Amino acid sequence: MPTRPAPPMQQDWEPVVLNRRKPKPSDLRDHKAVNAAIRSGAAVETVKKHDAGSNKAAAAAKAAVSARRLDEAEEPAALEKVRGEVRAAIRRGRAAKKMSQAELAKTINERVQVVQEYESGKAVLFFLCSCYFFGRFY
16 A cells, blocks of 8 residues: 655644643732733723721711710710609508509509619609509509
């Protein structure tokens, strides 16, 4: 058999690199990589982080202090507590009905702790209907 001359060797494809690693996200954020992507015309996404680079927590704390000063200037320093004669009247009314604090609280639809605070004088004066304490239960 006659042999033919071999045609010249040519490659029609690009070489394939199989061991190339994916770039890390930190490498993609590098300013050199971003500039290279912009020059090549690739899409570059920019995201502004909320409150990035600012100390808004300090500004909020300063506003809270100002609000507190405003409240203190408009309102009295101490809230009015229940007076002694009101506490005694509650105790006397409850004793006259032979009720415990829990029974009184249930009757007036309040928590037991509220009745205890009124009788001990720790409660802040709140406009409760005095008819509950003085014997006119509805």
